[in-house]
Structures are given as structure tokens and as C-alpha cells.
Amino acid sequence: MIGKRPRRAKAAPVLSEDEIALFRQAVADVRPLRGLNRIRPTQQRPWPEPRPASLDEQPEAAAGLSDNIPWYDNLDSGAELVFRRPGLSHQILKNLRRGHWQIQSEIDLHGHTSDEARQQLALFLNECRHFGLRCVRVIHGKGLCSKNREPVLKFKTANWLMQRDDVLAFCQAKPAEGGGGALIVLLRAAGRMG
Numbered sequence: 001m002i003g004k005r006p007r008r009a010k011a012a013p014v015l016s017e018d019e020i021a022l023f024r025q026a027v028a029d030v031r032p033l034r035g036l037n038r039i040r041p042t043q044q045r046p047w048p049e050p051r052p053a054s055l056d057e058q059p060e061a062a063a064g065l066s067d068n069i070p071w072y073d074n075l076d077s078g079a080e081l082v083f084r085r086p087g088l089s090h091q092i093l094k095n096l097r098r099g100h101w102q103i104q105s106e107i108d109l110h111g112h113t114s115d116e117a118r119q120q121l122a123l124f125l126n127e128c129r130h131f132g133l134r135c136v137r138v139i140h141g142k143g144l145c146s147k148n149r150e151p152v153l154k155f156k157t158a159n160w161l162m163q164r165d166d167v168l169a170f171c172q173a174k175p176a177e178g179g180g181g182a183l184i185v186l187l188r189a190a191g192r193m194g
Contacts, residue, residue, distance in 0.1 A: 081158045084169045096186050097171050101135035108139040132190040142181040
């Protein structure tokens with residue numbers, strides 16, 4: 001998952017003698033409260049689960065995701081990719097296209113080989129399931145820098161997503177969200193697998 005950089009601690013301001021005296025004058029009448037009216041939490045927070053440092057530590061994450069794309073030859077490279085799991089309402093895909101669900105996380109697969117991208121996507125979707133995320137963006141790129149300017153990851157990513165039981169639907173992102181270089185993916189709610 002994409003994290004934010006930690007903020008750097010700001011240096012403590014240097015106070016003048018006048019400012020220190022003014023502060024001491026302002027808090028001169030302060031008295032400590034009597035008793036400790038603190039409530040101790042009844043549950044301890046769970047320990048964080050360590051995340052593997054490299055892809056080699058979780059080779060099974062992408063196991064079962066095939067690169068075989070039987071429908072690939074029938075699609076134009078500019079074709080819009082959409083998918084809805086059989087049995088789901090057409091309204092789900094309409095809502096996904098309209099931005100009904102807020103995008104909760106994203107992964108960018110630019111610059112990865114096919115094998116690396118498959119592994120990263122599998123790890124990302126597993127994390128999303130673990131944290132109960134429902135709507136995510138998968139950026140696969142438009143293939144402008146690849147051999148023959150073909151969007152290889154575009155079709156492979158769609159294929160891998162269709163093979164996952166936790167993926168309910170996906171559609172091409174709006175132009176402001178990545179357009180033909182990204183997919184908006186709706187995931188099954190946690191606890192509703194099978």
C-alpha cells in the first residue's frame with residue numbers, strides 16, 4: 001500500500017528571557033489536579049503483523065494467477081476494460097463508473113516486469129482484504145514506454161483481477177483518475193468470501 005512520508009520534527013523555538021518570565025507569570029496560580037481520574041483501556045491493541053521486506057518472502061501471493069489471456073486478441077489496445085462478476089446487478093458497474101465508492105488506496109505498477117506486477121498486485125489485494133478496503137485504483141499505465149507501445153500490463157492486470165474471487169467488478173478510471181492507464185476495482189466486503 002502506498003504510505004505517507006513521516007513528518008520531520010520541528011526544532012523547538014528559542015525563547016527570550018522576557019517570554020520565559022511572561023509564561024511563568026501566566027501559570028503562577030496553576031495547581032495540580034487531585035487524584036488520577038484516568039480510565040485504563042480494557043483491550044490492548046493488537047500487535048502489528050510484520051510485512052515481508054521482499055517479494056521472495058511471499059512467493060505464494062500470486063500463485064494461481066495465470067498470464068493466459070484468451071480474450072486478448074479480440075480487444076483493441078484502446079478498448080475500455082470493464083468486468084462485472086456474473087450474478088451482480090448492472091447498477092454496481094454504473095455506480096463504480098460514477099464514483100459512488102470512494103477510492104481508499106491505490107497501487108502503481110509502472111516500471112515493473114510482468115512477474116513483479118503480478119506479485120505486487122496480489123500482495124496489494126491481500127492487504128486490501130486484510131484492512132477491509134472496498135474500492136481501490138490499480139494503475140497499470142498506457143504502455144507508452146513499452147515495446148511496440150503496446151499496453152501489456154493493461155490486459156494482464158485485467159486478467160489477474162478477473163481470476164480473483166474477491167474482485168466483484170472493475171472499470172476504466174475517469175480521465176482525472178488515470179483514464180485508460182488505470183482501473184477502479186470494487187472488492188468484496190470482508191467476511192463475505194465464497
